[in-house]
Amino acid sequence: KQEVTQIPAALSVPEGENLVLNCSFTDSAIYNLQWFRQDPGKGLTSLLLIQSSQREQTSGRLNASLDKSSGRSTLYIAASQPGDSATYLCAVAGEGGSEKLVFGKGTKLTVNP
Amino acid sequence: NAGVTQTPKFRILKIGQSMTLQCTQDMNHNYMYWYRQDPGMGLKLIYYSVGAGITDKGEVPNGYNVSRSTTEDFPLRLELAAPSQTSVYFCASSFGTGASWAYEQYFGPGTRLTVT
Secondary structure, three states, X not given: OOOEEEEOOEEEEEOOOOEEEEEEEOOOOEEXXXXXXXXXXXXXXXXXXXXXXXXEEEEOOEEEEEEOOOOEEEEXXXXXXXXXXXXXXXXXXXXXXXXXXXXXXXXXXXXXX | XXXXXXXXXXXXXXXXXXXXEEEXXXXXXXXXXXXXXXXXXXXXXXXXXXXXXXXEEOOOOOOEEEOOOOOOEOOEEEOOOOHHHOEEEEEEEEOOOOOOOOOOOEEOOOEEEEEO
16 A cells, blocks of 8 residues: 655755745555645645656746656755745645555644744 | 635534535536545545445445535535544545546535544
């Protein structure tokens, strides 16, 4: 059974810092991996989706990498801002549709002004 | 586009009551999903649908029912509510093909349900 782990559970950084959020998964047979952002009391917003054949995806100050063989992904946030404060969730989709989107518990990020 | 909309935003139920959570999407997505999120936890899939008239169970389907009569709507029914169903419920949608999970999922704002 696929399990997704995110470390750390919470992270507090000063504004302007570059930071890395980690996601690991136990079964490397995945279709894709998605990173989401969740603001308090709100739904999820998709940030980046990496297909299994890709190594990384970039959007603005965000860069997500995928190492399928080792079961790891990282989300890199450059020049962090207070508006980046949110919970970041990682989710993986299994191959062949046999396993549904499996979520990690998230990393709660606080960027202090 | 409104995207994915959910009603109600909040609801308090007594044990044993029933209710329906509504979900509508206007993106013409064929796949729709219901998740629940318990405090400090990731999301868990309750039910999903790959098109009108087709539904299937996810990881935690017990105590819930769904139907999909149109592309746009995917209501979730709670029968005989229990305290264990206190959670935040999210509806999502995406395009899908045979490689069903290859596409980005779009989420609604959620319904916060308390069962007392």
